[in-house]
Amino acid sequence: MPDATAAPARKAPRIRVNRSALVMAAYLIFLMLPLYWLLNMSLKTNAEILGDFTLFPRNLTFQNYVTIFTDPAWYMGYVNSLIYVVMNTVISLAVALPAAYAFSRYHFMGDKHLFFWLLTNRMAPPAVFALPFFQLYSSVGLFDTHIAVALAHCLFNVPLAVWILEGFMRGVPKEIDETAYIDGYGFGAFFVKIFMPLIASGIGVAAFFCFMFSWVELLLSRTLTTVDAKPIAAIMTRTQGASGIDWGLLAAAGILTIIPGALVIWFVRNYIAKGFALGRV
Amino acid sequence: MNKTLNNKAWFLVLPVLVLVAFSAVIPLMTVVNYSVQDTFGNNQFFWAGLEWFEEMLHEDRMWNALRRQLIFSAVILAIEVPLGVFVALNMPKSGAWSSFCLVTMSLPLLIPWNVVGTIWQIFGRVDIGLLGHTLAAMGIDYNYTQDTIAAWVTIIVMDVWHWTSLVALLAFAGLKSIPDAYYQAARIDQASRWKVFRYIELPKMAGVLMIAILLRFMDSFMIYTEPFVVTGGGPGNATTLLSIDLVKMALGQFDLGPAAAFSLMYFLVILAISWVFYTVMTNLDKKGM
Amino acid sequence: MAWMAWTWPTAIFFLVIAGLLAVFTVLAIKFPETPRVGILRTETTRGDRLFITLLGSAFINLAWLGLIGPETQPWALAVCLVYAAAVFRWV
């Protein structure tokens, strides 16, 4: 980088670098403070939370986490969430891959309208669909199953996956496809053997976004489940007991919901900006 | 990219079509059916005509929710977009620091929405929250469950906390796509920092910023969980946004007819905005941005 | 299907829309669409104009219902037809 070697010689850029660092530090602190507070609370006992106001736990305790990991009613929430999230991610990608390829490579009748219609589903408020979904899945006997939530989340995740994958695919030159066809590859063999490795990062990003949006959504997953497939986010409301809210437990559960996302984000960190731009940068 | 005409491509789209038809068209048709009928449970329906639509159009309830919704969306856009661009401009361009910033900034985006609500609900409480406690210690009267302004400030700050990173990441992606030659040319032309931003960075970011603005607008327009967890729509109805109102009506009071009419009108607005979004996006794509 | 609570008016409504889509698909096969730039200053095809018409009609009907009342609702449909003609002519 020319800039890197040029910078130390002059004074002005150094001041700018410092200012940038300052801005970033302030912004990151703003982002981290509420998270720190949650972590802080999850490591305190209820007595300490409600007692003196302290910036860090005086009596460090892991009791809140222990409670969650030993009570099936708690940890099954995580299992349920993970099951439907993974199901949803797999379904979304499986149907979105061929569709995104079609959108990125071909003109066909009504392609633009179809793409737009998919888009509207990404934009549609889940609140509009909550009630009919409830009726629909009840009538086909899928109510309170993981697949019901997984399918419901396809409403916004499939359009999103198509959109992101299409963006990544258009970055691959069409000539590669044609070369493969000329070489004698059929569509299927070409798609799996040559094309998928090329857009591996795009698939990763799309999977990440499906995972994330399915993981964070509450309204539909809560509406469609009661007991067997109840997600962790819905179970968290249980902390409201007769003796008031169990703050420590609530905070610990909250911290645990952040962890899966933080883990997957590490794998796509280099593509995350491009992913948020729907592959269009 | 010049695409080839091939109507067989429909077969590739078919799975998506079936799946989304199942999860979008059928429910939407159902909403239309409900909107013209009245029910007292047990799947007993009575024809009601356009009654619910008329009722909703004449009641203040929907208009107030819409007004609050528009204010909310406008305010968060006005804060998040400039702030996001500002943060993006200050982000390190490469190296471990850059990765660290990217990951840290993405964290709020990955938190389940009700947990976001919970975090701020706790954070803002005067008795146990850092923010509420600090403000109280500074002598500021702050109570988001009682005071309308405090409630609004809380949900707006929460949304800024939650989503500004999205705008920043998008803007950052746009910035990174600017070739070095542009900056070099600007240095040679002796362009000021402001002019570099105005004539190089901003035009190159325009495409992604448009995506950011419209995504943020749409997502804020259907926001439900986070403000609901924090304020429950209160105090009174002060923070009852469109989705909160709709869910209250549909699932809380089980008023199927009015809720369906409300839903449809809500959806029509979304449809119109989506269309503008799509048209602008495709036009930008055509210009090669 | 019972839970979907079908009624004849809504069924006819959806059939009309499905019919319109079918007609425009056939038209698109018979007479391929060529985009043009109209008063919206963006390229539109026949399909786009149909969409603009339908969406606009929905708003026209709602406005009529809200401002004038349901008794004269059929007149709103007449306004919609005028609007449709305008869209297909100028957009």
Place this chain on the structure above:
Amino acid sequence: MTLELRGVSRIVEGQLHVHPTDLVLEKGTMNVLLGPTLSGKTSLMRLMAGLDVPSVGQVIWQGKDVTGMRVQDRGVAMVYQQFINYPSMTVYDNIASPMRLLGLSKPEIDRRVRETAELMKLDGMLERRPLELSGGQQQRCALARALVKDAGLVLLDEPLANLDYKLREELRVEIPKIFEAAGSIFVYATTEPEEALLLGGNVATLWEGRVTQFGPTPRVYRCPADATTARVFSDPPMNFLAVAKTGASLAFGEGQQLPAPEALAELPDGRYMAGFRANHLEIRQHRPEALRFTAGLAVTELTGSETFVHLDHHGDRWVGLIHGVHDLEMARASMSGSTRAMSTSSARTGRWWRRPPTRRPPEEDRTMARITLDNLAHSYQSNPQTEDDYALKELNHVWEDGAAYALLGSSGCGKSTLLNIISGLLQPSQGRILFDDRDVTHAATAERNIAQVFQFPVVYDTMTVHDNLAFPLRNRGRDEAYVAERVGEIARMIGMEHMLKRKARGLTADAKQKISLGRGMVRKDVNALLFDEPLTVIDPHMKWELRTQLKKLHHEFGHTMIYVTHDQTEALTFADKVVVMYDGRVVQIGTPEELFERPEHTFVGYFIGSPGMNLLPAEVEGNVAHVHGAAVPLGRGYGPLSGKVELGIRPEFARLSRDEGLPVQIRRVEDVGRHKIIRTELFGQEFNVIAGEDETVGADMARVAFDPAHVNVYADGWRVAGAA
């Protein structure tokens, strides 16, 4: 085995991409599609491959109608302009993949992969992935994949367009050789007339989706069917002249008369357009019947062995390509146009020409600088140990004020590094750089008062053309009146006055590049103007125009100019002095003539000239060299030499003969239009000879003789001066 297109045309969204075309390509032929960008070459090729289906007409392959057949079943091979390989596979798997799909046995595949890899010089990198290779190697891999399949039809879509000039030249020689053996039909698309001539075979010229002529390449070149074909198939551009035929005589613009030649006797009377090529324009009366015209001289460009003259003949722009180096500043020159088609003749008159004087306007804000590179070197590593760690090796040089320099070398030779050090975008790891006497080594770019034009057009998209040009001036706080005046001047110069009010976004690449050039030029007070391969994105036809414009600007304003390129023609024609770089080192700085006649290093001999200098291992004693026992007279005497001794002889200074010189075997004769390239073998070694357009090469010419004055002697790669 033939490929036939019967009335094939293609219409996409109401736009005609390919006009109805009939074309028959025979087995074992090389067919070149020649035309500018977007003339329909690729569209036609895609129809041949079966990637697109024609709207009308049929494609017949070996007597069978294959219109609409799946491309997988067509048995064709194709190579694109972009280096298209499967990035996730190794080179070996890339080459093997078409054969695996054909179901060949493993040993068979292995044998053929290795064979082809050797042919394409890829044997060392079979286990690497394509993206780890250089551009040339990537394209070789793609070629290998096309070749290995034994397809009956091989399509090459500008396969060399994205490669360095010299690499392109080498592959261009290899491709016909490699494919000659295959016996398939080859179709090769290109924008460059010279490439078409080098490839030989047949050529189809295309213009706006229409094949204007199809036939053997030299015939199409010599007898273009219409003016469009002539224009497409000429580089430098064809010159045109109005003629009128009345009875048995032809009348030219200035009243010159000429009896109409036999070939034109049947032509009805009327007004016509005569066309003649640049190399048929001479500045001296070269034969008695040549016709004389008077024209104004705009620019001359020297390539070392030839001179381009750009003339203005009553508003017509003519280009002449004249053998030898002619400094036309005060030379007595008469120009005679002899158009082959009409075999004109005329009397002679002399005429004085003068190069427009290099104007140095006496304005106060005009500053230029002598640039001194003192002990300069650069390494991208923080702690360079050996010399190999340096991207730019130690360099001492003074760049004269007001001269035009070209930095010439292949990719990665350090020329861009040097340019960036001068412009201040990079800080050298050692040494100083001075503008006049001021040390600017650590000065910021903006303080150096330079202008730079980049490889890809850098324009401010949202501004108008006017604002783009005004930007550097406004940033320096010039008043608007001055800005408007300067912008007007520059816009006139780059020919964009009529679009000053347009937004820069949406302009074509060459219009944008012109704006970049204009923005570089708009300030009068720049110390130097730097160009970093500015013509990369420009179509060949436009390159001529922009280059001459630059040259003209240099004459008018006299800025110090530094021009980086890998294209020798660009470098030689543009610069007063060319700096040849190789592996981070400057190997020679000299005028085009010096580089051509006395290359200081064998690399310079190889790199400059096409084909490059021939090298022969020899023993030198006094003024005689012994090559495999045969004596070769030298123009100078040499003392005892150590190391590897070679003779360097330019193809231009060797000639075939029946009875004198060394024995050779002729391998190929390539008719390149204005001259012939004869590829021969001399003591088992490749040896190229260039012969004139009209010279005949007899089968009995089995010897080659050299001009002793132009034989250079090299020891360990460096030229030995010798004594007269």
